Amino acid sequence: MRTDKHIPFNWPNMTGKELHYIAEAHFNGRLAGDGPFTKRCHAWLEARTQCPKSLLTHSCTAALEMSALLLDIAPGDEVIMPSFTFVSTANAFVLRGAVPVFVDIRDDTLNLDERLIESAITARTKAIVVVHYAGVACEMDTIMAIAKRHGLKVVEDAAQGVMATYKGRALGTIGDLGTYSFHETKNVISGEGGALLVNDPKLVERAEIIREKGTDRSRFFRGQVDKYTWQEVGSSFLPGELVAAFLWAQFEEADSITQRRMASWETYHAMIEPFEAADRLRRPILADGCQHNGHLYYVLLSPQVDRHAVLEEFKRSEISSVFHYVPLHSSPAGLKYGRAHGNLNVTDAVSEHLIRLPLWVGLTEEMQQRVVNTLGKALALI
Structure with missing residues (x-):
C-alpha cells in the first residue's frame, strides 16, 4: 500500500x-x-x-x-x-x-x-x-x-x-x-x-x-x-x-518512461557518492558500450556493514528496500537439478551484501533524499 x-x-x-x-x-x-x-x-x-x-x-x-x-x-x-x-x-x-x-x-x-x-x-x-x-x-x-x-x-x-x-x-x-x-x-x-x-x-x-x-x-x-x-x-x-x-x-510512452527512470537513477548515483568515498558501500559499475535503462538502483554494502541492520532501519522509516536473488546453486532445487562450475565466490558475496533502493516513475527527489538520508543513518554517516 x-x-x-x-x-x-x-x-x-x-x-x-x-x-x-x-x-x-x-x-x-x-x-x-x-x-x-x-x-x-x-x-x-x-x-x-x-x-x-x-x-x-x-x-x-x-x-x-x-x-x-x-x-x-x-x-x-x-x-x-x-x-x-x-x-x-x-x-x-x-x-x-x-x-x-x-x-x-x-x-x-x-x-x-x-x-x-x-x-x-x-x-x-x-x-x-x-x-x-x-x-x-x-x-x-x-x-x-x-x-x-x-x-x-x-x-x-x-x-x-x-x-x-x-x-x-x-x-x-x-x-x-x-x-x-x-x-x-x-x-x-x-x-x-x-x-x-x-x-x-x-x-x-x-x-x-x-x-x-x-x-x-x-x-x-x-x-x-x-x-x-x-x-x-x-x-x-x-x-x-x-x-x-x-x-x-x-x-x-516507453521513451519518456526510460528518461524518467534514468533521471532518478542518476540522482541516486550522485547522492550516494559520499558513502562510497567513505568505503561503506559500492555503487553500480557500468561497462563501456552499455547503455542501461534505469531499471534498478542497487548498492553493495561493505563487508563490515550489517545488511540486516540497514534493512531494519529502512523498515522503521517506512521505506521498502530489499535484497535480491538467493543464488540458485545453493537453493534446494539448484542443488537437486543443477551443478556449480568451480567456486561461485562473487555470486555468494553479492547475494549477501546487495540491497535495492526504491525506484519508479513518480519517485520524487524529496523521496530519494529521504531514502538516502535513511541509508546514511543506517551506515552511521549522518
Whole structure:
C-alpha cells in the first residue's frame, strides 16, 4: 500500500491510456490473443529492436520456456548460466530435462563472467543463457565468439533490459533468442507479460508453431495453408488482447518512461557518492558500450556493514528496500537439478551484501533524499 509516508520499493506506472485501449479492445470484441493490439506491439518491438520477429507471451518465463523448446533442449543437455538470477532462467531448461551449469559472475557488472564460460563447456553443453542484470549488458562480443567456436546457441534473458543497448544494439537481439518481461516491476509493464525476440530467421516458423499450442494456426490465418493442424510439441504462450492493449499504452510512452527512470537513477548515483568515498558501500559499475535503462538502483554494502541492520532501519522509516536473488546453486532445487562450475565466490558475496533502493516513475527527489538520508543513518554517516 502506498501512503504519504510510506515509500514503496515499486509502484506501477500508468500512462493514462491503458483503460481507453482496453475498452477499445472490448468494444471491438477482440479479447483472445493476436488481435490488433498484439500486432501493434509486435510491430513496435520489431521496429525498435530491429529483430526479425517478435512474439508477445504471457510472461518472460513463457518466452524462456519457448526458447528451450526451440533449441530442442533434451534430458542430459547442459546449459551454462549464472546462479545470480531469477528461478525462471533455470526452470525453463530444467523442464526439458537439462542440467543448469552455474558459472560465477563478474564483480563489476554482476553479469555472467565471460572469462569462465569456456572452461565450463563439455560435450553435453547445448546453450549459454546470459542475464543482463539491472539492464546492463553482458560482454556479448566475447560470449558470441565463444558460442560460435563451440557450436552453441545463446539465449539472452533480458527481462530487465527493455530499452537498453550493447554497443548500439538492443538487448535481446544479439543472441539467437532474447526474452523480455513486462511484469509490473519492470520499466514497461502489462501486469504480467513478456516477449520472445527471434533473431535467427530459421527459427521464426517453429516459434510461431510452438507459441500456438504446436499448431500452424498463424500460417492458416495468413492464408498459407487451408487448415491448421498439430505440428509439434507446443503450448499456449499467447497473452490475451486486453494485456496487449495495456502494453500498447506503455509502448507509446516507453521513451519518456526510460528518461524518467534514468533521471532518478542518476540522482541516486550522485547522492550516494559520499558513502562510497567513505568505503561503506559500492555503487553500480557500468561497462563501456552499455547503455542501461534505469531499471534498478542497487548498492553493495561493505563487508563490515550489517545488511540486516540497514534493512531494519529502512523498515522503521517506512521505506521498502530489499535484497535480491538467493543464488540458485545453493537453493534446494539448484542443488537437486543443477551443478556449480568451480567456486561461485562473487555470486555468494553479492547475494549477501546487495540491497535495492526504491525506484519508479513518480519517485520524487524529496523521496530519494529521504531514502538516502535513511541509508546514511543506517551506515552511521549522518
